[in-house]
Amino acid sequence: MRSERLDEYRERHRAVWPDMIEALRKAGWGNYSLFLREDGLLVGYLETDDFEAAQRRMAQTDVNDRWQAEMAPFFEAGRPDEGFLTLEEVFHID
Known part of the structure; x- marks a missing residue:
């Protein structure tokens, strides 16, 4: 994420x-x-039966x-929807 464009994003x-x-x-x-952090870290969360x-x-x-x-100009390279990384849930509480 380009830090100079966070507010616009x-x-x-x-x-x-x-x-x-x-x-x-x-x-x-x-x-x-x-979720967007001031240093440009962008984290997305969604719920779906089949992410792919x-x-x-x-x-x-x-x-x-x-x-x-x-949205592409806000990022350093490529389409933002093609750069997803998925994380394994290791803990959850309701």
């Missing part, structure tokens, strides 16, 4: 396009959140292509 996510939100929901992205399938469904949408093109 936050602002853009206060106004995510309604059709992008709808596409995420239809693709199976539930309880989706993004949900990711493929989003990749097939026109709105995702448009959104990723808009």
Whole structure:
């Protein structure tokens, strides 16, 4: 994440396009959140039955292509939706 664009990135996510939100929901992205630290670390959290399938469904949408093109300048390299790293849950409490 480009540190000089953090405020703009936050602002853009206060106004995510309604059709992008709808596409995420239809693709199976539930309880989706993004967390941004001041040094540019961006962490996303979502709940889905099948992450790879949900990711493929989003990749097939026109709105995702448009959104990723808009967001690409905020990142050092590549499309942000192609750089996901997944983490293993090692503890959870309700």
